[in-house]
Amino acid sequence: MSFTSFADGTRWSDVYTSATCAFLAGTAMFTADFALTLRLQTDGYGGIAIAALIIAATLPLVVLSPVTGRLADRFDSRTLMALSGLLQVAAIVPMAFTDNLLALYGLVILNACGTAINQPVVSALVPAMTRREDLPHAVAMVQTGTLVGLAAGPAVAGFVIGAHSAGAALMLAAGCALLRVLFCLDIRTRRGGIRRDLAAQAATVKAAWRLRGDKLLTAMVFGLSAVIAAMCAVNVLSVFLVREVYDATESMYGLIKACWTLGMVAGAWIAAAVIRRLDRDVQLAWMLMACLAGVGLMCFGQGLPLFSVLLMVPLNLIGGIFNAGENSALGIAVARRVPEAFRGRANAAVNGRVNAAQLIGFLLGGAMSTLMDVQTAFMAVGLVSILIVLACLPVIRRAARADEAPEAGEPAPAAKRALAAAAALGPLPPRGW
Numbered sequence: 001m002s003f004t005s006f007a008d009g010t011r012w013s014d015v016y017t018s019a020t021c022a023f024l025a026g027t028a029m030f031t032a033d034f035a036l037t038l039r040l041q042t043d044g045y046g047g048i049a050i051a052a053l054i055i056a057a058t059l060p061l062v063v064l065s066p067v068t069g070r071l072a073d074r075f076d077s078r079t080l081m082a083l084s085g086l087l088q089v090a091a092i093v094p095m096a097f098t099d100n101l102l103a104l105y106g107l108v109i110l111n112a113c114g115t116a117i118n119q120p121v122v123s124a125l126v127p128a129m130t131r132r133e134d135l136p137h138a139v140a141m142v143q144t145g146t147l148v149g150l151a152a153g154p155a156v157a158g159f160v161i162g163a164h165s166a167g168a169a170l171m172l173a174a175g176c177a178l179l180r181v182l183f184c185l186d187i188r189t190r191r192g193g194i195r196r197d198l199a200a201q202a203a204t205v206k207a208a209w210r211l212r213g214d215k216l217l218t219a220m221v222f223g224l225s226a227v228i229a230a231m232c233a234v235n236v237l238s239v240f241l242v243r244e245v246y247d248a249t250e251s252m253y254g255l256i257k258a259c260w261t262l263g264m265v266a267g268a269w270i271a272a273a274v275i276r277r278l279d280r281d282v283q284l285a286w287m288l289m290a291c292l293a294g295v296g297l298m299c300f301g302q303g304l305p306l307f308s309v310l311l312m313v314p315l316n317l318i319g320g321i322f323n324a325g326e327n328s329a330l331g332i333a334v335a336r337r338v339p340e341a342f343r344g345r346a347n348a349a350v351n352g353r354v355n356a357a358q359l360i361g362f363l364l365g366g367a368m369s370t371l372m373d374v375q376t377a378f379m380a381v382g383l384v385s386i387l388i389v390l391a392c393l394p395v396i397r398r399a400a401r402a403d404e405a406p407e408a409g410e411p412a413p414a415a416k417r418a419l420a421a422a423a424a425l426g427p428l429p430p431r432g433w
Contacts, residue, residue, distance in 0.1 A: 010134040014189045019145035024180035026149020029115060031173035032092050033057055034157040038250055039166045041239050051236045051366030056105045058358050060112040065352030072120040072344025077191040080121045085181035088114035092174040096167035124343035129189045140272040144265050151261035158254025211349050215399040217337055220285050220330055221350055223392035225357035227292045227385045232361025233368055234381045241374045246309035259313050263320020271328035281333055282400035288329040293389045294322035300382025303375045
């Protein structure tokens, strides 16, 4: 199966279908994870158990990233997307019929394996559907599908559990995963598969791109990963902040968590409009740092002694806007700097580091739940995030100088060598997040 793309224009029907699949994938994943989180909290488990659940959902994204990136570049995208959905169905359905904690962790890991396969495939496939000038719009549309699903997942889980049970929410998640399998079969654009000239193409650019060889992109990934490690520490504690500090209901917790994602929906389109006006890659780096600082401020605000839990709604909305901005900035930076033949592996490499940072944050959050007051933890993490951004600014400045102004006699930066190698192979569609 060879690449199936086109040169006449953007295939918007595939973009719309991909956005629908992203919505269903996000709804399935976050409904299941949120339902299990509420189940553990209701059954009396503490922060360590919830942190372990989140770690189980993230570990495959880190461990399998070298494998899933190569799969995305070498095998048919439609087949991989369908298999990932079926794997998630097989994992979610048994969750509704067991209360054994170890069994639940194993099923969560299996569900995450489906996500680990799907992510680099979709990230590499979207650019093949679009022209370069349409890429920000297409990426925002697919991100919106994912984010609406992410927002719907916690809200649906909260309301369904309140009205019925956690088992009903899990069965709904399984139905969404199965529906995604059917929709992905309608995507005509295909990528991956075995093709003779694909091996020659990869060999031509074999040494053209490595993440560690791109100093600017490495600095961006480092800054984002460090802040994510800090932020994920308090994600473990968010259920206790809402449910115990403010004595709010499960439905209110679902609404507050959904507000962050709703902010990301708006932020994805705002970021797309801003990025269309940013011609230099270093501008994307500065945008990333500004958004990371904004997320830190919103985290600090949630730790303040608010007189009403409803004040967390605008804080989460604004935080979500900043969160979408940082994701888009990094995603488009990768799009501009990675050759087509390495898109799956590049996405997996970046996401692997970011997800590893999440694991560190979750472990830290479990420890913080036993050592620190919840509100104090939010304020401390917000301040640490801002300090991380300040520490990254000189690194970004040096990387930008090295990237844009190499000294005489030195070879061009890694990103320019990658683009030159890609140009030798003919026009290649841009990379998306």
